[in-house]
Amino acid sequence: MLTPPPEENTAIPPSSDPNNGSPSFNLVSTYKNILSTDLLITKPIAAIESLISLLSASPPSTISETLSLLESATSELKDSVPNSIALSAGTDLFQRYLISTLQQGSAQSAKSKGKRSSSGGDGDFRAIRAHLLANGRLFAQRANESRGQIAKVARKFVRDGCTVLTCGRSRVVAAVLGAAAEDGAKFRVVYAQDSNDGLSKNSADIVTELWRKDIPVATITFAALAASLPYVTFALVGAESVVENGGIVSGMGTNQMGLLAKSVGKPFYVVAESHKFVRVHPLSGDDLPLGQKVLDFSTQSREEEKEHEEGKRKAGDEVVDFTPPNLITAIVTESGVQTPSAVSEELIKIWF
Amino acid sequence: MAPSESAQDDTMPSEKDRLDKKVTNGEQKVASMAEHIPGTNGTGEAAKGSEQGQKLADVPKEKELSGKEKKELAKAQKIAKRAAEKQKQQGQPAVDLVAGNKGELPKDSGKKGPLGPATPAKTQHKKTGSTSAGAQSSLPHRQALSHAAPAAAEPGKENKNVALFDHLYGHPRRTTVAGAGKDVHPAVLALGIQMRNYIVCGSSARCVAMLLVFKRVIESYTTPPRNSLPRHLTILLSSQIDYLVSCRPISISMGNAIRWLKVEISNVDVSTPESQAKSDLCDLIDTYVREKVTVADQVIANKANDKIEDGDVIMTFAKSSIVQQTLVEAFRRGKRFRVIVVDSRPLLEGKNLARALADLGLEVQYSLTHGISHVIRDTTKVFLGAHAMMSTGLYSRVGTALVAMSAKEANVPVIVCCESVKLTERVALDSFVHNEVAPAEELIIQGKPSSPLSKWVDVPNLQLLNLMYDLTPAEYINMVVTEYGIIPPSSVPVIIRLSTNT
Numbered sequence: 001m002l003t004p005p006p007e008e009n010t011a012i013p014p015s016s017d018p019n020n021g022s023p024s025f026n027l028v029s030t031y032k033n034i035l036s037t038d039l040l041i042t043k044p045i046a047a048i049e050s051l052i053s054l055l056s057a058s059p060p061s062t063i064s065e066t067l068s069l070l071e072s073a074t075s076e077l078k079d080s081v082p083n084s085i086a087l088s089a090g091t092d093l094f095q096r097y098l099i100s101t102l103q104q105g106s107a108q109s110a111k112s113k114g115k116r117s118s119s120g121g122d123g124d125f126r127a128i129r130a131h132l133l134a135n136g137r138l139f140a141q142r143a144n145e146s147r148g149q150i151a152k153v154a155r156k157f158v159r160d161g162c163t164v165l166t167c168g169r170s171r172v173v174a175a176v177l178g179a180a181a182e183d184g185a186k187f188r189v190v191y192a193q194d195s196n197d198g199l200s201k202n203s204a205d206i207v208t209e210l211w212r213k214d215i216p217v218a219t220i221t222f223a224a225l226a227a228s229l230p231y232v233t234f235a236l237v238g239a240e241s242v243v244e245n246g247g248i249v250s251g252m253g254t255n256q257m258g259l260l261a262k263s264v265g266k267p268f269y270v271v272a273e274s275h276k277f278v279r280v281h282p283l284s285g286d287d288l289p290l291g292q293k294v295l296d297f298s299t300q301s302r303e304e305e306k307e308h309e310e311g312k313r314k315a316g317d318e319v320v321d322f323t324p325p326n327l328i329t330a331i332v333t334e335s336g337v338q339t340p341s342a343v344s345e346e347l348i349k350i351w352f
Numbered sequence: 353m354a355p356s357e358s359a360q361d362d363t364m365p366s367e368k369d370r371l372d373k374k375v376t377n378g379e380q381k382v383a384s385m386a387e388h389i390p391g392t393n394g395t396g397e398a399a400k401g402s403e404q405g406q407k408l409a410d411v412p413k414e415k416e417l418s419g420k421e422k423k424e425l426a427k428a429q430k431i432a433k434r435a436a437e438k439q440k441q442q443g444q445p446a447v448d449l450v451a452g453n454k455g456e457l458p459k460d461s462g463k464k465g466p467l468g469p470a471t472p473a474k475t476q477h478k479k480t481g482s483t484s485a486g487a488q489s490s491l492p493h494r495q496a497l498s499h500a501a502p503a504a505a506e507p508g509k510e511n512k513n514v515a516l517f518d519h520l521y522g523h524p525r526r527t528t529v530a531g532a533g534k535d536v537h538p539a540v541l542a543l544g545i546q547m548r549n550y551i552v553c554g555s556s557a558r559c560v561a562m563l564l565v566f567k568r569v570i571e572s573y574t575t576p577p578r579n580s581l582p583r584h585l586t587i588l589l590s591s592q593i594d595y596l597v598s599c600r601p602i603s604i605s606m607g608n609a610i611r612w613l614k615v616e617i618s619n620v621d622v623s624t625p626e627s628q629a630k631s632d633l634c635d636l637i638d639t640y641v642r643e644k645v646t647v648a649d650q651v652i653a654n655k656a657n658d659k660i661e662d663g664d665v666i667m668t669f670a671k672s673s674i675v676q677q678t679l680v681e682a683f684r685r686g687k688r689f690r691v692i693v694v695d696s697r698p699l700l701e702g703k704n705l706a707r708a709l710a711d712l713g714l715e716v717q718y719s720l721t722h723g724i725s726h727v728i729r730d731t732t733k734v735f736l737g738a739h740a741m742m743s744t745g746l747y748s749r750v751g752t753a754l755v756a757m758s759a760k761e762a763n764v765p766v767i768v769c770c771e772s773v774k775l776t777e778r779v780a781l782d783s784f785v786h787n788e789v790a791p792a793e794e795l796i797i798q799g800k801p802s803s804p805l806s807k808w809v810d811v812p813n814l815q816l817l818n819l820m821y822d823l824t825p826a827e828y829i830n831m832v833v834t835e836y837g838i839i840p841p842s843s844v845p846v847i848i849r850l851s852t853n854t
Contacts, residue, residue, distance in 0.1 A: 244837075244838065244839070244840070245830075245831065245840045246840070279837070281831055281837075281838040281839075281840075283659060283733070283765040283767070283830055283831070284765065287659070325840075341840055341842035341843065344839050344840050344842070344843040344846070345843055345846050348836070348837070348839070348843065348846050348847070348850065351837070352836070352850055
């Protein structure tokens with residue numbers, strides 16, 4: 001299940017290569033392609049994979065050339081989407097990984113064959129690069145596998161007789177609930193969504209999946225959230241990215257759910273792979289470069305115009321909001337259950 | 353080992369005496385055990401005396417072998433001497449101190465006789481210090497002390513210390529250089545007085561000033577014959593530090609810097625020529641100041657600037673050099689924002705900040721703390737400086753907690769700017785246990801004879817409290833900007849590990 005995406009990626013560059021010549025490889029389209037072809041892949045992973053394909057498509061060069069190529073490619077990728085936070089988690093991680101591997105490699109080579117001059121170093125770099133490409137794939141694969149590990153950890157939260165409140169279309173939440181259902185846990189799910197007229201296309205997957213496993217699901221609108229909270233044991237949500245203070249960027253409505261859960265003292269758990277941790281420290285939701293307009297003021301005369309714009313926006317990215325760390329009870333990652341404040345520690349570990 | 357261990361204890365005013373205690377730790381433990389165990393058992397005086405004598409007699413026998421302990425002994429003697437000296441020239445403070453405990457002291461001393469009760473650390477360290485110096489001389493010395501106690505508690509004189517903070521008073525600050533140890537460097541003498549009078553004020557400024565002065569101490573240093581630089585210089589430095597502490601308790605950042613410097617000195621290879629070792633140490637100090645303060649400040653100012661946007665109204669409390677630098681940097685970048693400086697008596701440090709920013713051309717509003725609930729409504733962000741930052745909260749100029757709590761109430765984010773040298777692993781949950789009490793006279797408005805407080809000493813039942821710091825719990829702080837990055841308060845220990853290991 002995990003091997004196809006890389007295969008596909010390597011297949012894409014040659015097709016775009018003849019058009020632009022070998023040095024210009026279309027990173028943005030590769031990224032979008034990866035996201036659309038494999039629904040299981042998250043944005044950070046897609047970003048990492050597209051960067052790896054970029055590296056394999058570009059001819060081997062020096063270390064600094066490679067790094068500057070990555071840097072420019074990263075900023076190009078970030079500019080291409082309105083909300084680059086999730087994606088930057090992946091690109092930052094990869095860059096960091098690359099630099100530390102290169103440092104290690106060069107330190108080793110310096111130790112082992114200290115007196116050899118540039119020619120030897122060049123050969124080493126090639127070896128490092130090949131190693132990197134091979135390991136980079138492995139890295140992406142491992143990141144994908146972490147979802148299963150989270151399901152294993154978080155499954156313990158879903159006990160017999162509990163009612164789980166969730167929203168959005170998180171793949172991790174689906175994995176957790178699926179794992180619990182397969183284990184034979186008897187629980188119910190309350191699923192909050194935007195509108196009540198049937199299941200929206202995004203949410204359908206998770207709900208039908210649960211129905212298929214004989215799990216009772218009640219779908220409610222966000223307006224009914226407060227009214228349904230007394231019947232709920234805890235809330236379980238996924239995240240697009242986890243920021244440094246432990247807050248999460250997630251589908252619109254998550255913050256509201258967190259606030260309400262807090263007000264009635266229900267636990268609010270977040271499940272997210274640790275590759276979604278990103279080195280951004282916002283003061284509040286409006287301090288994030290989300291590239292979206294939550295409020296769009298208008299008068300009647302502008303109303304028609306606005307509707308037109310809205311139609312255009314629907315084609316693009318989904319809207320997100322920011323849930324501050326004080327609303328979050330715990331974050332479950334593949335390495336275990338953590339408090340929101342542990343996120344910064346994890347990030348510092350990666351960066352220093 | 354020994355120097356770094358003692359350096360750890362320099363950090364805080366109230367721990368100064370613990371430092372003295374720790375230095376003499378080896379023998380002291382034995383001595384104090386001998387002192388306490390029979391006392392609590394209620395055995396007779398004679399038994400106590402003989403047992404103690406035995407224990408103390410044992411001590412030197414054990415000691416003689418290890419060089420490290422010899423060093424400790426020498427240090428202990430020195431401290432004992434200094435303590436005795438101090439007592440000679442300021443009999444008053446020692447008396448005051450005991451007077452603080454007048455409730456329990458007379459009773460205890462009556463019961464236990466000349467050996468004295470388990471008195472608070474301050475008096476104890478003097479006793480035990482001299483005990484370790486030599487059991488013979490210590491006994492009369494102690495007697496004198498416990499006799500002095502009832503005299504101090506004489507009914508005519510009222511205790512003007514606030515009872516809740518009694519443990520913080522310690523010695524009154526030194527006012528002159530008279531009576532300072534003979535090995536205290538003139539530059540250190542001057543700096544001590546400057547710190548005492550708030551001419552050099554602020555955690556980083558004091559830390560830098562201290563390091564620069566220590567550089568001069570090192571420059572003018574020559575190792576005495578039959579001594580080694582790492583060993584002797586550490587001791588010399590300790591006496592400089594003791595003098596500085598007697599002028600004003602040292603800050604956390606100074607403590608961190610001292611700890612670092614002592615480790616560096618003890619790392620000096622004994623075979624290095626003295627001139628080389630000295631210039632190496634001076635270079636290290638320069639690098640430390642550059643990396644930990646100068647460059648760190650620039651990095652922090654840049655990072656904190658990401659959080660300043662056009663149209664912001666930024667509140668700050670008192671004066672922090674790093675906050676000032678951040679605001680100046682934002683102004684230089686052409687951001688359009690307004691500053692509200694909240695200030696409080698008696699130091700009114702915010703005036704200088706307000707003036708400096710206004711001179712630049714920034715729009716500045718100046719208010720005292722009583723106006724805070726009003727001005728917080730306009731505020732969009734609060735920037736605070738730090739005296740020290742702990743994982744449990746921010747330790748800063750008294751009044752800071754009020755600002756942070758008002759900000760939380762108004763849902764305004766609170767940002768702390770702080771160099772990693774100010775981070776500490778110490779944990780404080782309130783402002784009572786660790787704090788600094790400044791002279792109460794500072795609260796009286798100077799040059800105004802009609803001030804109602806001018807004769808406060810004579811007013812019965814009136815006590816003045818002039819605290820220097822308070823603790824803002826971590827829950828009121830949104831982020832801490834350090835040179836390592838922007839972190840939540842809970843990650844302070846991680847940064848400490850990072851900044852001290854590399």
